[in-house]
Amino acid sequence: MEGIKGKVAVVTGAAKGIGRAIALRLAKEGADIVINYRTNSDSLSELVSEIESFGSKVITVRGDVSVFEDAKNIMKKAVETFGTVDILVNNAGITRDGLILRMKEEDFDKVIEVNLKGAFNCIRHVSPIMVKKRSGKIINISSVVGITGNSGQVNYSAAKAGIIGVTKSVARELGSRGINVNAVAPGFIKTSMTEALSDKLKENTLNSIPLKRFGTVDDVASVVAFLASKDSDYITGQVINIDGGMVM
């Protein structure tokens, strides 16, 4: 894909799952990578080695995206090391599912803090860098449930719907500065986030997917790479579903 080689990409929550696949894909396309992670694990050093094997440079920055100063520090470390940030992927996310009749206030707040405010924090701190150079690509990971809603996910679907609002507003604000802001809305992707769901729910979900399979992390990473590339230079403020046709 054209236009990723030599760029600097920050991927939040990149130690595993979709974020990890995105970091690897962008590295494969020639970007240098800033991996943000929250908790360390053995797989983080494996990820670093894999990225280096593509010939890309990589740093890891610990930080909780829901903390304003941590988000600032991620961008600071990126600029100190690589001089700039060209691509930001807001991927970090959590779930705390529960029906509205039982949902705890702290579970609502936590999901909004990480999934929605985390994206705001990172965009807030990357914007000055991108505005100054009059170019940049911001890709936010929303979800199809931000469009449709989902029983048991009032907090998560509110956060993911909020991300769509953030995407469209920032796209309007920063378009004149050469910055593209888009979101992807994955459906059911096989990661640790979906692993915990019941077999019954998985079966029902599968029945609602026209392509008759769950998505893979690489299905998401390839669309994110497209949105980070020159090939999508005339696309901004959009939400692209990656869901096998589940929502249309």
Ligand SMILES: NC(=O)c1ccc[n+]([C@@H]2O[C@H](COP(=O)([O-])OP(=O)(O)OC[C@H]3O[C@@H](n4cnc5c(N)ncnc54)[C@H](OP(=O)(O)O)[C@@H]3O)[C@@H](O)[C@H]2O)c1
């Ligand atoms: N899987 C799906 O079907 C699906 C569908 C639609 C959208 N999504 C979205 O895709 C994104 C990735 O999900 P996934 O399925 O890959 O989940 P995952 O395997 O649970 O990975 C989530 C990542 O986010 C990190 N993270 C969580 N809280 C963080 C924080 N406060 N600061 C920094 N990093 C944090 C986690 O780190 P720790 O492990 O250290 O907490 C982990 O590396 C999320 O935004 C999710 O909502 C997923």
